[in-house]
Amino acid sequence: MIRNFALVAAASLALGACGDSFDPSSIDTSTYGAGENWDNPGGDWAESHFSRLEEITPANVGELGLAWEYDLGTARVQEATPVVIDGVMYTSGNLGRVYALNAATGEELWTFLPELDMQVNRHACCDQANRGVAVADGKVMVGALDGMLYALDAETGAVEWSVDTVVDHARGYTITGAPELAGNLVVIGNAGAEYDARGYVTAYHVETGEQAWRFFTIPRDPASGEQENPELEAALETWSEDTRWDIGGGGTAWDAIVYDPEFDQVIVGTGNGGPYPQAIRSPGGGDNLYLNSLVALDRESGEMNWYFQETPQDNWDLTATQPMTLAQLDVGGEERPVILHTPKNGFFFVVDRETGYAHAANPIVRTNWADGFDVETQSFNMTMDQADYSQGPKIVYPASPGARNWYPAAYDPTRDTYFAQVLDMGNLMFLTGDPSEAEYQEKFLNAGAAIIFTSDLQAAAATLPPPLRAAIEAEDSWQWVLDQPFSSQLRAMDPLTGETKWAVDGLGWQDRFGVLATQTGLVFHGNSAGTIFARDSNTGEELWSMETGTTIMAAPMTYSVDGVQYVAVQAGWGGGGWGFVPGYSAAYNKGFTNRLLVFRLGGGEVAVPDDLPPLEPAPAPPEQLEGVTPEMIAMGNALFTENCTMCHSNQPRAPLPDLRRMQPNVHAGFDQIVREGLFVMNGMPSFGDRLSPEEVRAIHAWLISVQGPLRERELELQRRGLPLDSQSLTILSNF
Structure with a gap:
């Protein structure tokens, strides 16, 4: 499960200048949490979504009101958390739009819309998402949906450099994640594992856009020649000889890249296998490294330091691409540098940043692909008899939307509490054909499995063929479906045990949202109905809320300008399942006008959009086409x-x-x-x-x-x- 590669001498695939003028010690890791500035989408060097600001407290949070709002000019997905540096706010929107605004007034300074072929929508699995920007050396860096990485002048928005990050345009690559600043490098990954992509991350020099190194996350067909990274030779042993290399393999790093200055390393969370069923992807089994793993890479060279695979033998789309938080924890009486990670697979991991050793891995939802993790052997107790659907349909927990997903969590070190939205749900999975006859569809979905969420399974079961219905109702996990199809909660959790300190129920399984925590004892979040909340960090009690009329999924953030503290959140519906809009959402009831909302003490009310007018009956169709059967x-x-x-x-x-x-x-x-x-x-x-x-x-x-x-x-x-x-x-x- 874990291997340390610190002694690997061979270099990764490296191009361009390798000189390094960055000193990692220049980043102050002794201070935890964001201050006046919010330096990156995660807030601080640890990407903790935690703030040290003290103006807004539990005692006065009820006085919050709207300071200003900004129309984002689009009806599509909003998942980004803004960055604020020295009074200027930079944020991104769908496709890779960028907005620069006066953080105190909302005045527009400039905007950027990348030029791209909208044909890219054909292979964007989960809407036109973009999760933020990186800002450094007078540049704002953003990835566009089509795979271009841009560096924009922070004052004007003019393009200083751009680079095509896609290695093969015949395959379905996109970018949906935020670039990660790692000293003098900017690191970006790509999406596309559901299509026909093979994962990798690339580091570019901030100053010039010149490529520094690239690390592929899974091997390539050995018939194509030597592996690009030496670490892939070891990984190749975990894939079968009959692997369908032509389909791609997956492992894309579509989010969850974090720079760790204490060890001068970039930690990458990798994605699912493609296709989902291992029976198609790698017949004969194997752990399939480095799918669903945390991979630590030396910042300067791109060589692997260590890896930890969070979901071996992936069949279920249980990615490790969810946001990571860096921290220091007392583990058995010793202070250790750790990663706090809650990926899709239902476990809460505390992984050592120096060694890749998992100090803890506790389930936080129902799981039946594994029923535990042995810290001594660093291995899972896999329960494939319950989750392997290659021989028949299985109800698998957690579901492919994940116990956790892209929406950020927050960690408050003063209370040793991790705040996150958690989804406890499963899905029925079954093959869509004979695995040995799976056809590769170029630049198109190659999932290889059908999925029905347990939230809908009782109703759907009545429409399924009788043999399939009988098979799933015979499953032990069918009782889980009957007892509780799903649970969606905001939870406050202990990192080392995974135990819940308090929880608040959400509106439904699609009610997903990011979280902000503050040193003063507040937790901020929105919901799908368009309400923004402030809660007591210790109890979960609601201390303040305001109706906005716009669905909120992105994580709020906070910053200060001229001594005034603001709380901002980007509002708008979208993301995975974006076409299926629940009736409890503001998007369903009030539409898809998206905006940036910023609050301060003494502010005003938010203008709530009117309800949409009643639907009119569908128009009469034309005459049926000739010769239709x-x-x-x-x-x-x-x-x-x-x-x-x-x-x-x-x-x-x-x-x-x-x-x-x-x-x-x-x-x-x-x-x-x-x-x-x-x-x-x-x-x-x-x-x-x-x-x-x-x-x-x-x-x-x-x-x-x-x-x-x-x-x-x-x-x-x-x-x-x-x-x-x-x-x-x-x-x-x-x-």
Whole structure:
């Protein structure tokens, strides 16, 4: 599980100048938490999301009000935490937009929108997310969705340099994470493991953009030649001889990169295997290093210091790419430098930053891929009989959205408490075909498994084929589904034991959010309904809240300008499952206008958007296409599910159009939109290279076939005086 590579002499793949003028001791690690400035999306050198500022306290937090707000100019996902340096706020939005604002007034100083081919939406699995910027040496660095890394002049927003980080444009690489500043280097990873990517991280010189080194996180096909990094030769032994190298393998580092100045190393969290089933990816098994691992790399050379694999033999999309926090903890009477990490897999890890040794690994949700971790042997007690779905469907805990995901946690060292939103949910997983016959789909989803979340499984079970339903109801974990399909909570936890000190229930499993903690004893967070809260750090008691009318997922942050403390949060719906908007969210009820909200003591009220107007019944569809058969409509349904549902959830309240409600002009131009890219500049990619005219015609025929019945049901609801929502449609079906 753990190996130290400190004595490895061979260099990683390194290009460009290797001279180093950065002194790691110049970073003061004796002070924990952010002060007046919030230097990076995590706040301080430890990326703790913890503040030392003292103006806002439990005694006066009730006086908080709006200082200013800024319209982000987009209806798409907002996951970034702003950076504030010397009174200027820098933050990013979807696609890799950047905003520079006066942090005291909200005055816009400049904005940046990268030029990119919107065809990139075809292989962005979880919306157009971007999680922040890095600021250093008068430059603001941001990754764009298409894989370009930009360095912008901090005063003007002009591009100083840009570099293409993608090693192979024939594969589905994107960037969704924030760049990580590591001294005189900036480090960035890529997303795309669900598609056909092979993971890596790259370090560039801040001054010039010249590449310093690149580290691949999994091996390549040995038939292609020697491995790029010497550490990959050892990793190769953990992959089977029959590995499907052509598909990519996964391991992408789409988030969770942190620089540790105490050991002058970059710690990278790596992603899931691609495809998900090991039976396809690496038939015959193996731990498949360095999937789902923490990998510590020497900042200057890119050589590996150590690794720790958090989920061996990954079959379940249980990534290790969730945000890390650096800390010092008393472990058995000895003060140790550690990483606090709560990845998708349901365990809370305390890992030594010097050695990679796991001092603790405690489950914080239900898990059935492993039922424990042995600290002495540094190994998991794997329970593959409960979680290996290669021989039949299995209900696996936790689910692929993870016990934790991209939304940051906060660590308060004064209370030794870790605050985080935690999701306890599973999913049914089963193969979608014979693993030995899996076909590689270039630059497209290669997941290889179907997933149904336990939040929906009881209802979905009735629609499944009887053999599949019988199989899942025979599972021991079926009782878990019946007892509690899911639990979503904000928790205060002890890092070394994982025990919960207090918890507050969320609105639903999609109610996910980042957290800010302060030395004065406050915890700030938002929720999907658009409320921002301040809670007592010791008890979880609500001390202040304000309705904003805009869904909040990103982590709040705090800073000070001229002695005034502000609390800021970026608000907007999106991310994984972004097309499926829950009815309890502000996005569903009030729409998708996104904004940056900044609060101070003595501020005013937030202008809450009006509720969206009632839905109108779907328009009448055109006449069905000539020559359409039931078989053609069935094919269209399947093709829509495979190609379109990632973005078009066909819900009445969603970021992108419900295609069951198309107007006549859209029906008329359907083929030009889907195959010829008529709306590419609006974000709708062309599928001309993937779908034949006959297949597009089948999709269109299916949409026409469902639009008419939808209209009739909604007209009936209207006649009965009921709102046009899913609950009313369910009521109607019972008449």
